[in-house]
Amino acid sequence: MFIGHFGAGFAAKSVDKKISLGTLFLASQFIDLLWPILLLLGLESVKIESGNTAVTPLNFISYPISHSMFSVIIWGILFGIVYYLIKKNPRGSILLGVLIFSHWLLDLLTHRPDLQLFPWSNYKVGLGLWNSFAGTVVIESLIFILGVLIFYKVSKLQSKSKKILFWSLVIFLAAIYVMHLYGPPPPSAEPIAFVGLAQWLLIAWAYWIDRSPKSHLR
Numbered sequence: 001m002f003i004g005h006f007g008a009g010f011a012a013k014s015v016d017k018k019i020s021l022g023t024l025f026l027a028s029q030f031i032d033l034l035w036p037i038l039l040l041l042g043l044e045s046v047k048i049e050s051g052n053t054a055v056t057p058l059n060f061i062s063y064p065i066s067h068s069m070f071s072v073i074i075w076g077i078l079f080g081i082v083y084y085l086i087k088k089n090p091r092g093s094i095l096l097g098v099l100i101f102s103h104w105l106l107d108l109l110t111h112r113p114d115l116q117l118f119p120w121s122n123y124k125v126g127l128g129l130w131n132s133f134a135g136t137v138v139i140e141s142l143i144f145i146l147g148v149l150i151f152y153k154v155s156k157l158q159s160k161s162k163k164i165l166f167w168s169l170v171i172f173l174a175a176i177y178v179m180h181l182y183g184p185p186p187p188s189a190e191p192i193a194f195v196g197l198a199q200w201l202l203i204a205w206a207y208w209i210d211r212s213p214k215s216h217l218r
Contacts, residue, residue, distance in 0.1 A: 004139070014154045
């Protein structure tokens with residue numbers, strides 16, 4: 001799943017308006033931001049296998065540190081603690097921890113059985129929505145669209161420039177998703193890692209939206 005995670009980040013704004021959209025995006029995509037680093041360090045691995053699923057050629061061989069259920073829970077707790085120490089916002093801290101775990105739940109829905117429950121266990125789970133191209137596109141798009149609409153309703157962006165930033169981000173995410181669905185497979189794992197790291201630009205974009213002095217966002 002890709003834009004579905006961002007949809008969750010958008011929607012979470014309705015739970016705590018004090019949290020920046022950038023921070024919500026950071027939490028919703030945290031394990032996918034961690035994964036490319038571990039991939040480049042050789043601590044996790046992926047293979048390109050055409051036809052692996054109907055949606056993606058990526059065969060996730062091993063990613064216990066970033067994507068096992070146990071690890072994701074720990075990352076969520078640590079993220080929440082760090083946020084609390086900085087912002088002293090217990091409600092927001094819990095929300096961000098839950099948002100990190102929501103990434104694993106959405107991956108559970110889409111991935112074939114390649115998600116470990118524990119880093120030391122070989123038992124893997126996944127409901128395999130990626131085996132259905134149409135089903136994946138419909139469900140992920142619905143999550144994304146719902147999240148966008150919720151965010152736009154609760155954020156009350158008044159500045160024209162910030163509305164342009166917001167909708168251009170939405171369009172850009174949708175365009176990336178389409179390219180992901182119909183583009184050629186990557187030649188190797190290394191380019192995947194660098195593309196994954198480029199997601200930090202999306203995080204920065206989201207922070208930029210929330211920094212408007214003319215919006216109601218904080």
